[in-house]
Amino acid sequence: MLPSCNIFLVGLMGAGKTTVGRLLARHLGKVFVDADHELQKRTGVAIPVIFEIEGEEGFRTREAALLRELTQLENVVLATGGGAVLRPENRALLKSRGTVIYLRGSIEDLWARTRHDRSRPLLQTDDPKARLTQLLSERDPLYREVADFIIDTSRGSAHALVRRIERRLRHAARPDTADTLQADADA
Numbered sequence: 359m360l361p362s363c364n365i366f367l368v369g370l371m372g373a374g375k376t377t378v379g380r381l382l383a384r385h386l387g388k389v390f391v392d393a394d395h396e397l398q399k400r401t402g403v404a405i406p407v408i409f410e411i412e413g414e415e416g417f418r419t420r421e422a423a424l425l426r427e428l429t430q431l432e433n434v435v436l437a438t439g440g441g442a443v444l445r446p447e448n449r450a451l452l453k454s455r456g457t458v459i460y461l462r463g464s465i466e467d468l469w470a471r472t473r474h475d476r477s478r479p480l481l482q483t484d485d486p487k488a489r490l491t492q493l494l495s496e497r498d499p500l501y502r503e504v505a506d507f508i509i510d511t512s513r514g515s516a517h518a519l520v521r522r523i524e525r526r527l528r529h530a531a532r533p534d535t536a537d538t539l540q541a542d543a544d545a
């Protein structure tokens with residue numbers, strides 16, 4: 359893990375960033391921050407209201423300003439919004455300030471988890487499932503670009519995912535040791 363010990367969760371709507379992030383933070387003894395919740399707290403209005411008044415671009419500008427601030431924190435688990443990877447400056451911040459985990463789910467699962475929820479303005483369309491499919495194809499390369507590793511969220515409860523992430527984090531810490539051993543062997 360990077361020295362700042364931050365963990366940033368990225369992925370599409372319904373992947374479980376908010377749910378898993380909260381549990382993961384508790385499990386690892388870190389502070390949990392959800393970018394959307396923080397934005398709602400600061401503006402005093404819900405995300406759909408920001409979209410309604412300022413449009414998606416207005417929301418993205420607020421999101422980017424907030425990410426500049428939140429990525430400076432230390433020892434946090436940060437659940438980003440699904441579109442946080444769209445701006446290159448956000449991707450650079452995420453990559454440089456923490457370990458980035460891409461929570462990846464199937465369209466079926468993402469759809470099942472978001473279909474009754476009215477709080478995601480981008481899914482308030484006639485065909486939200488098609489929208490999720492389109493967003494996944496557009497964003498999957500961006501999530502992969504920033505991710506240190508990918509966790510498939512299609513199987514296992516949120517608690518089970520936390521255990522899997524913890525194992526991956528421990529494993530991710532090991533290659534350094536392997537590199538050192540290899541360097542020693544090469545010397």
Ligand SMILES: Nc1ncnc2c1ncn2[C@@H]1O[C@H](COP(=O)(O)OP(=O)(O)O)[C@@H](O)[C@H]1O
Nearest residue numbers: 370371372373374375376377378471514515516
């Ligand atoms: N691994 C999981 N298994 C089953 N349901 C889940 C899982 N992760 C999240 N959920 C449910 O899916 C919904 C969306 O999760 P959420 O954490 O808000 O996703 P995100 O923040 O990535 O959009 C919530 O109702 C949550 O309880």
Ligand SMILES: O=C(O)C1=C[C@@H](OP(=O)(O)O)[C@@H](O)[C@H](O)C1
Nearest residue numbers: 370371372394439440441478479
């Ligand atoms: O994918 C997106 O562009 C968005 C995802 C939402 O967060 P979740 O991914 O937590 O649902 C929220 O930031 C906003 O509605 C826009």
Ligand SMILES: [Mg+2]
Nearest residue numbers: 375376394437
């Ligand atoms: Mg969320």
